Amino acid sequence: MRSIKFSLSRKSTTGWDAAVHLTEVYLSGDRKADQLLDELPIEFIGDRRAACQSLFLGALRHGHRTQAALQGLLRKKARAGVEAILLVSGYELLDADAERHPKIIHHAVERSKQLINRFEQGFLNAVLRKLPDALAGIDAEQAPAAYYSHPAWLVAHWQKEFPESYRELLEWNQEIPATYLKIYDESIQGPAGLEATNWPQFYRITPQISWQVDLHPLLNQGNAYIKDPSTRLAPALLAPQAGESVLDLCAAPGGKAYDMAHAMKGSGLIVAVDLPGNRIARLDANLSTLRSADLQCKIIKSDLLELDAATFEAQDLPLRYDAVMLDAPCSNTGVIQRRTDVKWRLRPKDIAQCAKLQLQLLHSAARFVRAGGRIVYSTCSIEAAENQHVVDAFLKSKSGQAFELEDSARSLPWETGHDGAGAFRLRRNS
Ligand SMILES: C[S@@+](CC[C@H](N)C(=O)[O-])C[C@H]1O[C@@H](n2cnc3c(N)ncnc32)[C@H](O)[C@@H]1O
Structure with missing residues (x-):
């Protein structure tokens, strides 16, 4: 497999293309998601990087649910390149209202023309059209592992460990995490866009914040650190x-x-x-x-x-x-x-x-x-x-x-x- 930098070096590569590529590499190897995101080329910045990150992590976060929905639609496991498109699209479908589904499917089919062969394109098209109903058919009560997108053994384990609250845990794990900055020196005025929290010294980083402009000068001086409370x-x-x-x-x-x-x-x-x-x-x-x-x-x-x-x-x-x-x-x-x-x-x-x-x-x-x-x-x-x-x-x-x-x-x-x-x-x- 080519390096991530090489594969994403074209200007026409979109955040969606990059997310599919990272998902394919993830499914084919043993590298962690953070490592793959770190390997994105530096010129791959701004909206493209943000879209790639959100789609790639969304594909993994909801991947077990998409895989469960695909079980009834596939006769055998799809090649990693095709499965990656299905996982990214599955996340997009779960994240959007039903009226946007045809657009999502059309976009996936069109972008995939440069990624997979003609036979796979036909197959992808057919599967994607059935995917929204298959996803909607997964019930939180009857199939918590699939619905909350976790391995079944882990859910069974937590049902024993936390019988009262395992569902709250599963729901928590499926949310998009907040990012926090801890500022040690109280005399330091953080940039606008940092939100105070109930945990002293911890500030929630909002989308208004620019990492390049606002955070980089603050970090690496010993007085601030990105970390969870x-x-x-x-x-x-x-x-x-x-x-x-x-x-x-x-x-x-x-x-x-x-x-x-x-x-x-x-x-x-x-x-x-x-x-x-x-x-x-x-x-x-x-x-x-x-x-x-x-x-x-x-x-x-x-x-x-x-x-x-x-x-x-x-x-x-x-x-x-x-x-x-x-x-x-x-x-x-x-x-x-x-x-x-x-x-x-x-x-x-x-x-x-x-x-x-x-x-x-x-x-x-x-x-x-x-x-x-x-x-x-x-x-x-x-x-x-x-x-x-x-x-x-x-x-x-x-x-x-x-x-x-x-x-x-x-x-x-x-x-x-x-x-x-x-x-x-x-x-x-x-
Ligand atoms: C939870 S992380 C530590 C995070 C760190 N304390 C911090 O606050 O940034 C666990 C660390 O244990 C280290 N580690 C794992 N096995 C070790 C071993 N046998 N001896 C020394 N370090 C080990 C890993 O390399 C990793 O950096």
């Missing part, structure tokens, strides 16, 4: 103080480090650890905006499970810290509204596998907490298996005996109105 929970629990030593584990790209550096009033030590790889460059760029004469920020590129005393000694860094943040990798079930392709990637065994790794990471992280110090274990999962159960298993273990659970915070998106998360503060007594 749920990200405040774990740093607030850890509450690092000025002058303390903080070990930020699983740190990249550095969002939690921003909160912690500001809580520390720019004084102390932050040692950030993440796996070697391309996330380190963004971590480094973010930390470089936080460093000051009084705040040292160091990076260790390492697997936490292999982190040992020698690595710290080699960089002349302490081995034990006042405060440790472990923002563990997780199933991401709390952020599906924002990262809709998580629904496509997640497999039934993933939650248990994440929990197993998280417990290993917590054991490894706990070694670096000084006596009397604290550690916050945090995830952006809403699964008990990845939150409370990991902490319970740790506390029951031999090394967990030295710790006690002091406090915790949880966000279930349908209750809080922002992304889901779990955070637990453990104190080391000895």
